[in-house]
Amino acid sequence: MTLFGDALAWITDGAHWGGAGGIDHRILQHLLVTFAAVALAALLALPLGLLIGHTGRGRLVVVALAGAVRAVPTLGLLTLLGLALGIGIEAPLLALVALAFPSLLAGAYAGIEAADRGAVDAARALGMSEWQLLTRVEVPLGADVIVGGIRAATLQVVATATLAAYISDTGLGRYLFAGLKSRDYVQMLAGALLVAALALLLDLTMAALQRASRPTTRKVPA
Amino acid sequence: MTWVQANRDYVLDMLLQHVRLSVPAILISVLVAVLLGRIAWRWPRAGTVVLGTASLLYSVPALPLLIVIPVLLGIPLRSGLTLVVALAVYGTALLAGTAADAFRSVDERVREAAEAMGYSRAGLFWRVDLPLAVPVLLSGVRVITVSTVSLVTIGALVGIPSLGNLLTDGFQRDIRAEIVTGVVATMLLAVALDGLLVATGRLVTPWRGNVATGVTT
């Protein structure tokens, strides 16, 4: 158990803060990679998910595709992309985008599908256009599920972003690999604790966001 | 393809190791998650704590988990057990919430009817609650199956052999066919286990007829 104490001491040691390899710098890098990956994936996945949810078309194909993407080991994708693109952040970023994609997509179409059909039909009867239906009824009603998808994707990406350090000088994964390979378990554990804390913090934030986006009129599922 | 032919035994060996690591992890996850889900369903207040802890565990990244578990349990880092425990923790964390939902999805009237028919508490669990919870439970099990199979590969980073070795070895030797083989074999294994689950789901819930399983609302 002293190892945990040592790891905490390592984290609080002022010498490990500031500068290029400092904890603060690594946390910032880690967050940037995470947000960039989720944002890029969202650009693709959310519109596609909304479209599928709204039209109900292509669901089976896309669900199967997302399932297949989910089964792709990120490490494999990372090494293949790395060999193609060289070192640096590009390959890990793309691999993380692929990781975030299925959760975002599932959240988006499930959110739309979860919208109360009665409300949708009523809105259609009122003469809303398809676009109005989507933006004024379906998205607001399904917002918490959609945000739930973003939350799941963010959690996966922030945890897996440690792999970025496999081929680039980026993020908290650096402490893990450096520690692992030089038997410096204190450093490794310190890195692990930092990533876990960061993930937890992000998840709590996203959970609050998810609660806030829950439609007030909707019956809250038990 | 020539690479696969020349290395068939190696690929099959690593596939077998992969199965040996992923299947026990999945099964342990299901057993523990059902137990936790049941607890959470029966005692909602304790349930909040249990499910909260579970989702907290899920936020611990896999690679650090692989490193922390040996420290906590005193087992060697490179032991297959380390990976199985890590993946089981993950699977449980992901599945426990779904398991609680699954028990909640059981129609209260059915349960009351069964109680009226004189089912014992154990009988109620084994013959009413659990079978009726299967459809929702199964959707969660399918998710953790796919993610577990995919996650086993990172064991290669700490020296636990699996299809992940094809990824790291192919990377070092610049044999892309080897990496692609590793990726494809992992995906095929995930798809195969998923298919097995769907089939099992049909087998244990025959009253559902041919309704497609795995879709929850």
Add this chain to the structure above:
Amino acid sequence: MTRMTRTPLRSTQLGLALVAVASLTLTACGGESDPLSAGGDDSGETIVIGSQDYYSNEIIAEAYAQALEAADIEVERDFKIGQREAYLPEIENGSIDLFPEYTGPLLQIWKPDTQARLADDVYGELVDAADAKGLTVLDQSPATDQDSYVVTREFAEKYGLETIDDLTKVTEKMTFGANSEAESRPNGPKGLKDTYGVDVAFTPIEDGGGPLTVKALKDGDIQLAIIYTGDPSIKKNDLVTLEDTKGLFLASHVVPVASDDVSDKAAGIVNKVSAAMSPEDLVDLDARSVDEQLPAATIAKDWLEKEGLL
């Protein structure tokens, strides 16, 4: 509303029972013949041979294995088990009996403050260090596989580089790429600074000086890399190895580390394998692995046959 009958529920139970049985069986198989279990000392005749997660090392381990098998000695292969930091504890506790190692790097782990640099000095100190751990190092092989600093031909010509010392002439900012453990090892950036007065930035590339490292060199993402001298990619990519004039690297010969379970007879066989392997042989073996993409077993077998050891 779900209709309830007795029959479907019984088949549910059957299904669950099947799952439970399957789970127990699988777990049991896993525990019984599990080659992954790393605890304890496997007593008996079988020699457990390990190898690094490095193709060249695996070929050597495979050569040991096949030579021993040819003499009817039972071996168990436990290959590709990460880097030294991951497997060394298992050699030290005896769960792996035989492992191809490299004299210099191993000595630096066991005796970090060693001053030995030349092959025989390093080997001599390693014998003592191993003895203190209750292990034996067998004869060192003429084959060497040594870390070395390399740059591209273009970069070398631009600044007239032949030795590591020449790097002080470089006026641009240099980034050094290698496995992340290199960052803290004595011959990494710190060693460059202390021994040669050369400042470099560091970037991790976890492929052990493999294809991605070479690509990064050629792309100009990094200027300096550590690549093993046995690596055929040095020649293939026309890279320049910088001479280590101040002894940053220890001599690094292939050397088998053995536990008590390795009998004198087995040790004799392994020594013969070591003696037969020249530095050029090792580069050729590595080249076959990378270029012809052959499995380690095939490469080792062909070489053993050529040397008349099978």
